[in-house]
Amino acid sequence: MLLNSNVCARIRETLPRHRKLFKILWFGSSNGRVYVEFSGKIGTYESGIRFLGHPFTYNALFSSWTSKFNPNPKLFLENGELGFKESKVLSFSGTSFDDIGEGYVIKGALGSKESDVLSFSGTSFGGDGKSCRDIYNASSCRFDDVHEFEVSQNGMDCTEDDFKVLDSFCKSGKRVNREENVGIYGRIEGVEEEMRHPLVKETCRLIERQSAWNPKLDIELRRLLRSMKPQQVCAVLRYQSDERVALKFFYWADQQWRYRHDPIVYYVLLQLLGRTKLCQGAKRILKLMACRRIPRRPEDFGCVMVAFSRAGHLRKAMQILTVMQRAGTEPDLSICNTAIYVLVKGNKIEKALRFLKRMQLVGITPNVVTYNCLIRGYCDVHRIEDALELIAEMPYNGCYPDKVSYHTMIAFFCKQKQIDKVRELVAKMSKDSNLLPDQVTYNTIIHMLSKHGHADEALGFLREAEERGFGVDKVGYSAVVDSFCKEGRIDNTKELVNEMIVKGCPPDVVTYTAVLSGFCLAGRIDQAKTLLQHMYKHGCKPNTVTYTVLLNGLCQSGRSAEAQEIMNMCEEWWWKPNAITFSVVMHGYRREGKLSEACDVAREMIETGFLPSPVEINLIIRSLCQEGRADEAKKFMVECLKKGCSVNVVNFTTVIHGFCQNNELDAALSVLDDMYLINKHPDAVTYTTLIDGLGKQGRMEEAIDLANKMLHRGLLPTAVTYRTVIHRFSQQCRVDDLLKLLEKMLSRQGCKTAYNQVIEKLCGLGYPDEAYKLLGKVLRTASRVDANTCHVLIESYLKEGNPLSSYKVACRMFNRNLIPDLKLCDKVRDRLMQGGRVEEADKLMLQFVERGHKLPQHQRA
Incomplete structure (x- = not known):
């Protein structure tokens, strides 16, 4: 089947100046494949692919007709022939970078002896795996604009969460690809040494300035990237306090020309993401490693599992085991321990025990880490007898409990204030397991008792530790001091602080901050300010936490203006307020009803570089709306949105509710339109608020249209939606319209008591005859x-x-x-x-x- 002449004409028009040198010979198909032949030579240029010095716009040429033959076409070029084939050589129209590194070797067609991979419009180009899109747009790729790649979800949409992955365990003891990764562990350990390197520090400094980004800084960051070693790139990732920034830097660097991440970078990034709830980012990194042919260890899958677990997705976390099995990675003890940890954190202790039995059946011997996870799980569900029994069984299984095993149970008994049990466990450690209680043991007991408000018992163990010759440090004393302060026992606090000074253990800033917090909780703000001056006199410099505690005490006492004065003098006292400091003062003004001052503090907070959260924004918006100042609330929300704050649908709904309370329905509907314009999709609560406002004003036709629009957009009505619709329509005695609307709502989301509510509401409003007509439905x-x-x-x-x-x-x-x-x-x-x-x-x-x-x-x- 030949292509029509219009397609040929469109392609010829793309090369107007070189038609004679670069000529389309013919189009056609054979055996289900589409062919296109050119005559002439193909060359390359610096910033991208060019044909005979003329830029070639690939998408404009091919995207209009390639989809007619294949939704994901693959173009090949070999021995002078260019066409479509199921290969990974030349491709266009947005093919994924999943195909990197598997291209044809093209000989004789590009005027060179050998070329690796050539591709168009976002596919691979060059031996280093870089894409044409990346190369052509390297100069325009900005760190502050970069987003995560949308990697294909294939392989992640597993439905099985059983333990069949253990069946692939090799009982012979052979480990796949473990030896070739031995050198990587040493390189990862050396990352910490690179944290102080000047290149790392300068790169981190530029990343911190991303809010004020400009092309000059982008060029400088690109120059630093080319000079850094893989360990230094890893150090930059670890240096970031926010893992989202680290992930953003990873993607930005991956798009730079003539740069490719070393495998160690992937391993370190996965370790960082495993400590967070950024499960989607971790999953994409794992998928990208498969696309780049980077060996994936069981530990890497474990990091993704933990990330999903932290995000609350237990099922998806366990599905990673199936993904690992399909990837051909053999499970080991580390991934099994991770699976048990995930199950325990999800309160699935019985499933964790079944997983343990399955491990033992396939020949994976559990270690002390495995049992410690199960002990923690038993304690979390208050099955302490089972935990004690497990400790007793461990020696018979060839694994002896360690101090972590006992410390976990000691922490549980401390939380329950069962001091006798704590002493029994301490004695059992030395008697049954030959584990003498040390300073760590006593510190654990002291901290756990102090944390749960048992200051006297904590002080008793502190005395016992000192009698046995263990020196309790400032941290232990500070924990007890903090517990006394929270109970309001300031006199005991003073005695303990004086005891620290006598024993040659002078209190540090943490101890003083705990005492200052106790003064504030007791309402003794003036003494707290005096203590602050006392710290300076004794050479203990207060930090940001200390000042934030003092400002919080002032705001709680209704002295927010004084708190702001202290915050404005921060430079004179050599401290710097953080986001919590601003929030304390801002909400102090809000509680006092000084909303204009609260908004000013929020603006100052944004200018300083700290963005208030949607919850904090909503508190101010709601307070403004409660005073009938919905216009100011909207203005403040829009201002926060323009400054880069995260404004969510709850904030918009609060403003809409404020307008409805003021009977300004047109303004409320205008906010709804604004939400669609900025891609903030309203939810069922937003629509319910507007329906209630329209019904209150008797604008029932608009309320019906809005309810239909909500259902059309796939939003399910809530119980509040049903009550609102029934109340407003019953008030107007629009029973027929109400029944029609209820039928549509019930078809989307059932409500067993919907008609009961209608009858009761009609009776309450004095329409029993209308209610009697619906008695048959009830x-x-x-x-x-x-x-x-x-x-x-x-x-x-x-x-x-x-x-x-x-x-x-x-x-x-x-x-x-x-x-x-x-x-x-x-x-x-x-x-x-x-x-x-x-x-x-x-x-x-x-x-x-x-x-x-x-x-x-x-x-x-």
């Missing part, structure tokens, strides 16, 4: 909830003086085998008798007798 289920709804309708008719309708409701209940309340029906009978309806009154009571109920005494007489 009596379909004949539950106790339905009986209560019928009682509400009966009482509503009685209030209106219509006992006959109440009688009809009671009869319908009997027909559905629902027994109405006898006392309530007795009232109905009396009203029927007063109205001359003796026959209906007798029938009502007769139905009770037929069903075996005893009538009241006055009726039997």
Whole structure:
């Protein structure tokens, strides 16, 4: 099948100046493959691929017609022939970089002896695996604009979370690819030594200035990157306090021309991400390692598992085992321990025990780390007897408990304030396991007791440690001091601090900060300020935490203005406020009702480089809206958004609610439109707030349209949505419109009590006849909830003086085998008798007798 002439004409127009030298010979297909031939030579140029010196726009040439033949075409060029094939040589139209490093070797067609990989529009180019997109746009790639690559999800969408991966364990003891990674461990250990290198420090300094980024800094950072060794790049990653910045730097560096990450960089980055909740970033790095043919160790899969576990995705964490199995990586003891740790952190202790048994069946012998994880799991679920039994069984399994095993249980007993059990465990350590309690043991006991508010018991163990010759350091004393301060026992705190000075263990800034916090909690702010001056006199310089504690005490006492004055004088006292310091003063003003001052502090906080969180922004917005200043709240939110703060849908919903409270519905709808413009998708709460506001103003048609729009966008109505819709439509007695809307909502998200709520609301608003029409929908289920709804309708008719309708409701209940309340029906009978309806009154009571109920005494007489 030949392509039409229009396609040929479009391709010829792309090369107007070299038609004679570079000529399209023919198009065609054979055996399901599409072919295209050119005549002429193909050359390359510095900044990208050019044909005979003329830039060749690949996407414009091919993207319009390649999709007709193959959704993911592969272009090949070999021996003068250019066409499509299932290979990984020449490709275009956005092919993924997953194909790096597996291209054809093209001989004789490019005017060179040998060329590795050639590709178009974001595919691989050159032997180093760099892409054409990366090479052509290297000068325009900015660190502050870089985003994570969207790696294919294939291989990550596993549905099995069982332990079949252990079946691939090689019992012969052979380890795949373990020897070739021996050198990597030494290189990783040497990363710490590079932290002080001038290149590392300068690179980190430039990264910290990313908020004020400019092309000059970008060029300088690119120059530093080319000069750094792999260990130094790893040091830059470890230097970052925010792992998200480290991940951003990794991606930025990966896009630079003539640079490729060493495998050690991937290993170190995965270790960093394993300590965070950035599970998606860790998963992409693991996938990228597979694309770059970098060996993946079980430890690397373990880092991704831990990241998923920290993010609360237990199922996905366990699915990494299946991914590892499909990748051909043999499991070892480290990944098994990681799996048990993940299960324990997810409170799946029984599953962790089954995993342990499966390990032993395939020949993986657990070690003390394995048992310590299980002991921790037992303690977390308060199965302390099982933990003690496990410690007793460990020697019979060839693994003896260590101090971590005992310390875990000691921490549990300290939390429960079972001091006798703590002493028994300390004695058992030395008797059964020959583990003498040392300073670490006592420090663990002291810190755990202090942490959980048992200061006297902690002080007792501190004295015991000193009697045994263990020197308790400032950290142990500070823990006890902090516990005394939290209990408000300032006198005991002073005695202990004086004791520290006498024993030659002068308190440090942590100890003084704990004492200062105790003064603030007790409301003794002036003494706290005096203590601050005392610190300077004794050569102990207060730090940012110390000043933040003092400012928090001032704000809690209603002295936010004084706190701000101290913060403004920070340069004179040689300290620097952090984000928490600004937040303390900001919310101090907010609690005092000085919202303008709170907004000013928030602006100063942003200018300093600290961005308030969405929760902090929402607190100020809500306070402004509560005072009827929704316009100012919107202005403040927009200002934060422009300054780079993370503003979420909750903030927008709060502003919308503020406008609705002020009956400014048009302004609220305008905020909804703004959300769509900046790609902040509203949720069900946002729509519910607007529906409530529109219904309050009687604009029911707009409320219906908005509810339909919410359902059309796939948002599920909540219980509050149902209550809001029912309340507002019932107020307007728009029962027909309400029922139509409820049918649509119930088809998306069920609500068993929806019609019950409608009937009860109509009765409460004085529309019992409208409610009676819906009684059939309620009596379909004949539950106790339905009986209560019928009682509400009966009482509503009685209030209106219509006992006959109440009688009809009671009869319908009997027909559905629902027994109405006898006392309530007795009232109905009396009203029927007063109205001359003796026959209906007798029938009502007769139905009770037929069903075996005893009538009241006055009726039997």
